[in-house]
Amino acid sequence: MPGEIFNPNPTVFATKPTVRKSDLLKQSLWINEKAVQEDNADEVDPIDQDEIFDLIRSIDDPEHPNTLEELRVVSAPQIDVKGNHVMVEFTPTIPHCGMSTLIGLSIRVRLLRSLPDRYKVDIRLKPGSHQSEHAVNKQLNDKERVAAALENQALLDTVEQCLARAGRRGHSE
Template structure:
């Protein structure tokens, strides 16, 4: 899927995009009265999926939201039909991390959503040089599964999914 060779992220390494544009974080979701009412069924909605995706960028101590890689308008969920679609936008068209970011998003959703959901993760059309190839990789169940067998790749994905702390 991705070669794990170019993925070393340490203090001394050169960043591909050292000074990216940053975007404001949307605030915490406001609690509504119906969410506290035991009798009401809350459907899974776009915002909920978006909140699940507060993932760290592998390059920056910033979340994908702050880098505008993931936006709420590009997250689509249909609870009744059990489908989720997420479009993500790499910060630069040649970002070599695109596959890794997509993989992290996919893994996070696999871990966080009920089994019944069909998950589709792909690049926002027209925002990456090798868009088609990356999308194809992310859609291929077997290749995703194989990628996660690779322990050094899994390590980077897990780091992205760890809650921020040092």
């Protein structure tokens, strides 16, 4: 974690556990579970916006003891999934946030480690949310720059620290 704090007092929001439609179907008394399993045996369940959000919501902010969801850096409506293309838009807490690239890199690494190889992932800042929006977007979506960043052990250690508790998937410890 760098010495300079870019946003010393961020707004922290309450989070809610996500209830997925598939979870509701599992609890239904009216569904014949055996028939549903037989009908869907050959189908690949597509990944949706909520699943992507579950993967990234509990990534820790590099500056604060809060998750990206608690700081409203990420939210489900900022995620778009079309076929094998995932677009994640995130909003830094302040327009001059020096951690934006690190946050975006953490999101990218989490998704690359979690999604099948067939998915293409784009990470972008919410338009107008950062003073260096174009430069940060360019860094986050350039394969060579991402690979070079992940070869830097200090940077990789910081990313790993942000991802250390990401498996919580929206649930408190």
